[in-house]
Amino acid sequence: MTTVLMLIGLRKTIMSIFITWGALHLNFYKLVLLLLLNTKPAHRFIPTKVATAITLLSQMGPSLPSQQSNIIEENVNEKINQQFEELITTLPSDKGLIVPTLINYKGFWYPPISIFKGVLLMQDQFKARSTDIFLCSAPKTGTTWLKALTFATMNRSKFEFATHPLLTTVPHNCMPYLDAYITDHDVEALPSPRLLSSHSAYSLLPKSTRESPDCKIVYICRNPKDVFVSDYLFSMKLRAPMFPPISMEEAFDLFCKGVCLYGPYFEHVLGYWKARLESPEKILFLKYEEMRRDPVKHVKHLAEFLGKPFSAEEEKAGVIEEILKLCSFDKLTSLEVSKTGKVAFVPEIAIGNETFYRKGKVGDSKNHLTPEMIERLDKITEEKLKGTGFAFGE
Numbered sequence: 453m454t455t456v457l458m459l460i461g462l463r464k465t466i467m468s469i470f471i472t473w474g475a476l477h478l479n480f481y482k483l484v485l486l487l488l489l490n491t492k493p494a495h496r497f498i499p500t501k502v503a504t505a506i507t508l509l510s511q512m513g514p515s516l517p518s519q520q521s522n523i524i525e526e527n528v529n530e531k532i533n534q535q536f537e538e539l540i541t542t543l544p545s546d547k548g549l550i551v552p553t554l555i556n557y558k559g560f561w562y563p564p565i566s567i568f569k570g571v572l573l574m575q576d577q578f579k580a581r582s583t584d585i586f587l588c589s590a591p592k593t594g595t596t597w598l599k600a601l602t603f604a605t606m607n608r609s610k611f612e613f614a615t616h617p618l619l620t621t622v623p624h625n626c627m628p629y630l631d632a633y634i635t636d637h638d639v640e641a642l643p644s645p646r647l648l649s650s651h652s653a654y655s656l657l658p659k660s661t662r663e664s665p666d667c668k669i670v671y672i673c674r675n676p677k678d679v680f681v682s683d684y685l686f687s688m689k690l691r692a693p694m695f696p697p698i699s700m701e702e703a704f705d706l707f708c709k710g711v712c713l714y715g716p717y718f719e720h721v722l723g724y725w726k727a728r729l730e731s732p733e734k735i736l737f738l739k740y741e742e743m744r745r746d747p748v749k750h751v752k753h754l755a756e757f758l759g760k761p762f763s764a765e766e767e768k769a770g771v772i773e774e775i776l777k778l779c780s781f782d783k784l785t786s787l788e789v790s791k792t793g794k795v796a797f798v799p800e801i802a803i804g805n806e807t808f809y810r811k812g813k814v815g816d817s818k819n820h821l822t823p824e825m826i827e828r829l830d831k832i833t834e835e836k837l838k839g840t841g842f843a844f845g846e
């Protein structure tokens with residue numbers, strides 16, 4: 453009996469040491485995440501509405517996944533699985549906002565979930581086509597708006613504005629988010645031209661995409677203060693209550709030292725900026741603030757860049773204004789689909805559609821950051837951009 457009690461006592465002591473150690477070491481969270489998230493979740497968090505969105509996705513436009521782009525059981529082969537598991541336990545890690553841990557892969561921060569497998573797959577297997585169009589961005593820089601505008605522009609002769617798919621489908625479900633999509637879909641089955649999106653850094657896009665002289669990349673950036681605030685508030689809505697809360701001050705410190713999803717933010721922007729300087733015909737570089745100020749000019753430019761310029765008749769008929777109205781913050785937020793549906797880029801997390809819209813304003817960060825925070829981030833921005841010839845929009 454005494455031996456049994458001693459054993460129980462010993463077990464409890466070992467457990468408490470393990471838990472205390474775990475709370476202090478990020479690798480523990482990696483292991484927990486592995487256990488929680490890497491156990492073939494079989495779309496465990498995906499509600500029926502997401503399945504409906506996937507079906508809709510398969511019924512639309514030229515650059516959208518068609519029925520042939522079957523959802524496949526798993527695209528991840530043994531080699532990628534092994535690479536994934538090795539990397540997530542050996543790469544440098546730090547704190548994350550949505551998931552508690554981020555890992556640093558080739559200079560950029562990823563969550564150790566299936567998106568990271570997607571990035572490995574993108575590099576290993578993705579074959580660019582000369583007709584591919586990539587919409588690239590760091591998170592919270594205007595991706596949702598850019599997706600809506602590009603989808604509406606590319607498909608303008610296909611859909612009536614009164615019955616447009618964007619009235620019933622969120623922009624994120626109108627095109628594959630490659631980083632996640634590639635893990636369980638056949639990207640080869642997508643018809644051309646493929647309209648794809650990615651949050652990955654330029655250096656981590658598939659080699660064939662970077663090297664193809666013809667496939668196009670549209671990149672959008674936004675001033676870092678608004679990006680940080682938008683990201684923090686968005687992430688706090690998604691952070692699971694089981695993980696300890698993270699204050700805005702702490703998240704700000706992480707952002708300033710470059711630790712943020714897909715970041716460091718400045719390196720993300722500058723990677724695309726440098727690539728754009730080298731290949732201006734391949735990369736269109738947009739700034740959220742400038743687009744907000746003069747959206748007509750930018751949508752015209754976008755259409756020209758994509759090889760679908762608006763005709764004089766279209767301009768006269770007000771097609772650009774119709775597209776802008778359809779994709780506007782007010783219109784999109786008023787739709788039923790934006791209030792009720794969910795997007796599940798990855799099986800692990802389903803995101804309420806309403807979460808993608810907050811204020812859609814330029815400069816809202818001044819209502820959230822202290823003057824000291826603003827000064828600190830402005831200083832970092834100045835240092836990072838020195839000598840690059842690049843400036844953020846205001």
Ligand code: PAP
Binds near residue numbers: 591781812
């Ligand atoms: P994502 O990375 O999660 O896709 P993304 O769309 O890049 O997010 O950025 C979200 C920001 O774009 C939000 O900014 P805010 O937090 O400062 O408000 C969101 O409100 C804004 N946004 C979303 N849709 C539009 C739109 N149609 N027009 C303008 N801004 C928009």
